[in-house]
Amino acid sequence: MSACAPTIDADSPDAPQALRADGAPFAGLTQCEGQPFVAVFRGFTADGELMEKAGSSPSSDIYGVRPDGSVARVTTDLGSYEFGIADDAATIYASPDPSPPASPPPSTADATTVTPSPPADRVLAIVPASGQQTLVLEAPDVGGVAPAPDGSRLGLTVFTAGEQPDVGTSAPALVDLPAVAAPRSLPPAASAARRAEPAAVATRELTWSSDGQRLAFVATLPDATQEVRVANPVNGDSTTLHRSDAMTALLSLDWSPDGTTLLTVEGRAPTEAGRSRDRVVEIDVATGRxxxxxxxxxxxxVYSAADGSRLTMFDNSAESSTVARTWSRSRGGRFVETSMAEIGADVSLVSGDRLDIPRCALR
Structure with missing residues (x-):
């Protein structure tokens, strides 16, 4: 369990209703100095659903949440970004999903067929208030983006192609800021070999500890099991804290503000009666329990309070809107829902995900 002290008594049968707040899930956040947004997320509209990316995924933009719960677009190009916001809320680091390169016209002067090289993915620094974008890095096959708490480097997931088309692996990597340089892999192959740790075929859900000394991520193994691993970004050594079976998907990962726990959602197939078997788990970083x-x-x-006593997410179960929900910790350590509200209807949002709250907004 988290070392964060529970603050709410919600163990009585009528407690969830009694604890319902004013319908403002973001009211517990505070505005960061000079910054317009207390959270950012990936938003989907009907227009975006008509412009599918590879894999039949609808296109999306980055949106910001103001202190009053209203939202505004940060990007407007349906770029389907992977992103993370810096702890001071002043910069969003993001990588848009690149469109497939156009095929060059056939040449009549040269019969030799030349396969064009895929364009390098871009990593951008975006100013939330203005949407201004600055190129930080170009590198092949960038996936997830997670800025370190002190803003000195980025955690990335980088895909490496295999021998067969559309086959390869993705692994954590680091790049120092502000210099534009090639990402360096994490963990080093030699370190992994010493531990005889199974190599992952995919990594995702990067999240930093508040002191910037550890980087956690979800690793998928060749047998489809998934693990929560924590790596030392200096020497690349990593430890497996939590493991799921091949029938359970680890859907998200967030590090508690005090650095003691990791939060993940275990997605499971429903029961034969159709009841949900999904569950939210906190992992003690010190013990792995x-x-x-x-x-x-x-x-x-994600955690939405500095003491780890609140959780917030977007619920997309409605057909034409998205709802923000917040849960608060009870004396028994579990969470009960305390507020919910529709969000983004005025900007035609139909769903949202990838909520990210800067640490400066937590109180």
């Missing part, structure tokens, strides 16, 4: 703190919830949950 886990505890179920919420059931029946599927989504990108």
């Amino acid at each position: 886990s505890a179920i703190v919420l059931r029946g919830v599927r989504g990108d949950l």
Whole structure:
């Protein structure tokens, strides 16, 4: 369990209703100095659903949440970004999903067929207030983006192609800021070989500890099992803290503000009667022990209080809108829902995910 002290008594049967707040899930956040947004997320509109990316995924933009719960677009190009916001809320680091390169016209002067090289992916620094974008890095096959707490470097996931088309692996990597340089792999192959740790075929859900000394991520193994691993960004050594079976998907990962726990959502197939078997788990970073703190919830949950006493996510179960929900910790350590509200209807949002809250907004 988290070392964060629970602050709310919600163990009585009528407590969830009694604890319902004013319908403002973001009211517990505070505005960072000089910054317009207390959170950012990936938003989907009907227009974006008509412009599918590879894999039949609808296109999306980055949106910001103001202190009053209203939202505004940060990007406007349906770039389907992977992103993370810096702890001071002043910069969003993001990588747009590149469109496939156009095929060059056939040449009549040269019969030799030349396969064009895929364009390098871009990593951008975006100013939330203005949407201004600055190129930080160009590198092949960049996936997830996570800025370190002190803004000195970025954690990335980088895809390496295999011998067969559309086959390869993705692994954590680091790049120092502000210099434009090639990402360096994490962990080093030699370190992994010493531990005889199974190599992952995919990594995702990068999240930094508040002191910037550890980088956690979800690793998928060749047998489809998934693990929560924590790596030392200096020497690349990593430790597996939590493991799921091949029938359970780890859907998100967030590090508690005090650095003691990791939060993940275990997505499971429903029962034969159709009841949800999804559950939210907190993992003690020191011991690796886990505890179920919420059931029946599927989504990108993040901590939304400095003492770890609140969780927030977007619920996309409605057909034409998205709802923000917040849960608060009870004396027993579990979470009960305390507020919910529709969000983004005025900007035609139909769904949202990848919620990211800068640490300066937590109180």
